[in-house]
Amino acid sequence: MSTPQHWENAYQTNQAIWDLRGPTPTFQRLAAGGQFPPGRMLVPGAGKGHDARLFARHGFTVTAVDFASGAIEEMRRLTDPEAPLDILQADFFALPIELDGIFDYVLEYVTYCAIDPARRADYADMVQKLLKPGGLLIGLIFPLGDFKGGPPYAVSPEQLIADLTPRGFQLLQREFPADSIRPRKGREELLILQKHA
Secondary structure, three states: OOHHHHHHHHHOOOOOOOOOOOOHHHHHHHHHHHOOOOOOOEEEOOOOOOOHHHHOOOOOOOEEHHHHHHHHHHHHHHHOOOOEEEEEEOHHHHOHHHHHHOHHHHHHOOOOHHHHHHHHHHHHHHHHHHHEEEEEEEEEEEEEEEOOOOOOEEEEEHHHHHHHHHHHHHEEEEEEEOOOOHOOOOOEEEEEEEOOO
């Protein structure tokens, strides 16, 4: 299921139901709040790039990754020249080695849930590899719950924490955001984890 063609079909048939058609409200709060100084950010599964553009407008140097060509084309079309993105069409699990260890942040939203649960340890390995020492995973983990099938697959914040902890991460913050959009309120949790320096 998690193939470029699967996601491309979703974009072409207007079935990209995860797309909020604008930046995520919780990320708008974080980008504007000053808690995170601008740095290099990777946005995997960036889709049309709403959140990537948001952080670029706030001074972050953003690399936005997706492997669906339609999403990449739309991201390029929507990108503001005043807040450029480095747009990369690639599989998250096969990123160029020159990206290893260069990012201050990995921004996660609706990518973790799209990955086959059997590959979640691989996801944790990639996050560990991509972040600098002291770097942060800022993740809005969705959809919480117990249901069958996918993608999206049900997710557990505890599983992600358990996968990252032995890879040298510590949990700094977790919350159920008050600014989640209504259909997702109580079904997503914000996690901020830091890679040990």
